[in-house]
Amino acid sequence: MPKIIGGSLSEHREQTRNKLFAALTALMADRGFHAISLADIAAAAGIGRTAVYNHFPDxxxxxxxxxxxxxxxxxxxxxxxxxxxxxxxxxxxxxxxxxxxxxxxxxxxxxxxxxxxxxxxxxxxxxxxxxxxxxxxxxxxxxxxxxxxxxxxxxxxxxxxxxxxxxxxxxxxxxxxxxxxxxxxxxxxxxxxxxxxxx
CATH class of the missing domain: 1.10.357.10 (Tetracycline Repressor, domain 2)
Known part of the structure; x- marks a missing residue:
């Protein structure tokens, strides 16, 4: 079972989303949306690639x-x-x-x-x-x-x-x-x- 970030499941989800949002922003500014994948965003956020799919399908x-x-x-x-x-x-x-x-x-x-x-x-x-x-x-x-x-x-x-x-x-x-x-x-x-x- 993945480690929970924060004190509750809802906090974990919010913090995970915020990490993904920050990673998306940084990668977009660096490379553009066309040149990044969901796996790139997950890696930049420090989140397992399969765990990302619990939040976003693409x-x-x-x-x-x-x-x-x-x-x-x-x-x-x-x-x-x-x-x-x-x-x-x-x-x-x-x-x-x-x-x-x-x-x-x-x-x-x-x-x-x-x-x-x-x-x-x-x-x-x-x-x-x-x-x-x-x-x-x-x-x-x-x-x-x-x-x-x-x-x-x-x-x-x-x-x-x-x-x-x-x-x-x-x-x-x-x-x-x-x-x-x-x-x-x-x-x-x-x-x-x-x-x-x-x-």
């Missing part, structure tokens, strides 16, 4: 679980940051700033674009993970348009455009230019939705 299932976990964590963080913020302009500023905190290892990974090396079903399910984030932005935009803070515009199209802008890697992960890049991105998005004064 590497795409692991990828989905990781992205779902990261999205849930980020949505919770975004909702905390937005709590008590009433002004739509400040809400959108907060959204932009929180977006800069997102992990982007899958966008930065070497090799082919992730969407070109996963199955259509995994691609569809990855797309679903963005829906809670899009819904938050949709509500911010709708409130801003209703209050007159933002120009009248098609909300669904604007959600896609704003998120495409924020996913473009215009904000570096660190360094001296990070804050300036976040401020410039924030100003660009606010102007794009029709905020007349950025004060």
């Amino acid at each position: 590497k795409e299932s692991l990828l989905l679980a990781f992205i779902t976990h990261e999205t849930e964590q980020w949505v919770a963080s975004l909702e905390r940051a937005l709590a008590g913020v009433d002004d739509p302009v400040e809400k959108l500023r907060t959204y932009v700033r929180q977006h800069a905190q997102l992990k982007r290892v899958f966008h930065l990974a070497p090799g082919p674009d992730l969407r070109s090396v996963i199955s259509a079903e995994t691609g569809r399910r990855l797309r679903e993970h963005a829906e809670p984030v899009e819904e938050i932005l949709r509500e911010i935009l709708a409130d801003g348009i209703a209050s007159g803070a933002f120009a009248a515009q098609p909300v669904d199209t604007t959600v896609l455009l704003v998120n495409a802008c924020l996913a473009s890697r215009g904000v570096p992960d660190g360094g001296a230019g990070r804050e300036a890049a976040i401020a410039a991105t924030e100003a660009f998005v606010l102007r794009a939705v029709g905020v007349s004064s950025l004060g």
Whole structure:
């Protein structure tokens, strides 16, 4: 019987998943998703290859679980940051700033674009993970348009455009230019939705 990590089976499962997530992240950044196997991930995590199958049947299932976990964590963080913020302009500023905190290892990974090396079903399910984030932005935009803070515009199209802008890697992960890049991105998005004064 494999050794249990942590004080209970549920702790063991959570810690094992976290080790696998960390290994996936590191290997993705180093080689890209296309160039790694579930056995590579298990070895990097220090987990027996057969034990991994108790958690994930294949590497795409692991990828989905990781992205779902990261999205849930980020949505919770975004909702905390937005709590008590009433002004739509400040809400959108907060959204932009929180977006800069997102992990982007899958966008930065070497090799082919992730969407070109996963199955259509995994691609569809990855797309679903963005829906809670899009819904938050949709509500911010709708409130801003209703209050007159933002120009009248098609909300669904604007959600896609704003998120495409924020996913473009215009904000570096660190360094001296990070804050300036976040401020410039924030100003660009606010102007794009029709905020007349950025004060």
